[in-house]
Amino acid sequence: MALTKEKIIGTIYEKIGFSKSQSRDVVEQLLEIIKKALASEENILISGFGKFVVKRKRARRGRNPQTNKDLQLKARRVVVFKTSGVLRKKVNTGL
Amino acid sequence: MNKSQLIEALAKDQDLTIKNAELVVTHFFESIEEALANGQRVEIRGFGSFKVKNYHGYKGRNPKTGSIINVSQKRLPFFKVGKELKERVDV
Numbered sequence: 001m002a003l004t005k006e007k008i009i010g011t012i013y014e015k016i017g018f019s020k021s022q023s024r025d026v027v028e029q030l031l032e033i034i035k036k037a038l039a040s041e042e043n044i045l046i047s048g049f050g051k052f053v054v055k056r057k058r059a060r061r062g063r064n065p066q067t068n069k070d071l072q073l074k075a076r077r078v079v080v081f082k083t084s085g086v087l088r089k090k091v092n093t094g095l
Numbered sequence: 096m097n098k099s100q101l102i103e104a105l106a107k108d109q110d111l112t113i114k115n116a117e118l119v120v121t122h123f124f125e126s127i128e129e130a131l132a133n134g135q136r137v138e139i140r141g142f143g144s145f146k147v148k149n150y151h152g153y154k155g156r157n158p159k160t161g162s163i164i165n166v167s168q169k170r171l172p173f174f175k176v177g178k179e180l181k182e183r184v185d186v
Contacts, residue, residue: 001135002130002135002136002137002138002144003126003127003130003135003136003137003138004137004138004139005138005139005140007126008122008123008126008127008139011122011126012119012122012123015118015122016115016118016119016122018115025109026105026109026111026116026119027119027123029105029108029109030101030105030119030120030123031139031141031142033101033104033105033108034101034142035141035142035179035180035183037096038180038183038184039180039183039184039186041184042096043096044096044097044101045096045097045098046097046098046101046124047097047098048124049124049127049128050172052174054184076185077184077185077186078176078181078184078185079143079176079180079181079184080174081143081145081172081173081174083171083172087128087131087172088171088172090128090131090132091131091132091147091170091171091172092169092170093132
């Protein structure tokens, strides 16, 4: 079973003792702060976890693999995540 | 924006003590870490999803010296950006 936002809200509720609705509000607001920062090209650095970085991609020629037609891909901005070494180790323990 | 700036911003927006905001941020990321450490998927609508990808080990070469090295099997978290975040970042 995947971890969802609802389960994270449940953890906040149990561990901090906020009401259910406050737990939901703080988690939603936390996500909103992160999204707003990234939308304004501000990176998010969480030590021990990783970083969310906004990268600018240049326009390039591409091809639709289904129709084989050439097309122009516009310049765009994307979010990439880089896992911290600490988390990478955690994920690999017991391998 | 780093973790402590995130904690401050959350405390201000939600009228929380720094201590409580810190607990929220810590529990949030720890839940994700724990899930990934157990090989579990994480799905946060509007933000993105994490999953752990398995990579097989292989024999590689050190491009500088040409010597053969063993690259062992590994797992790596992988983040896929959610629709809302993707659209908000790409303006």
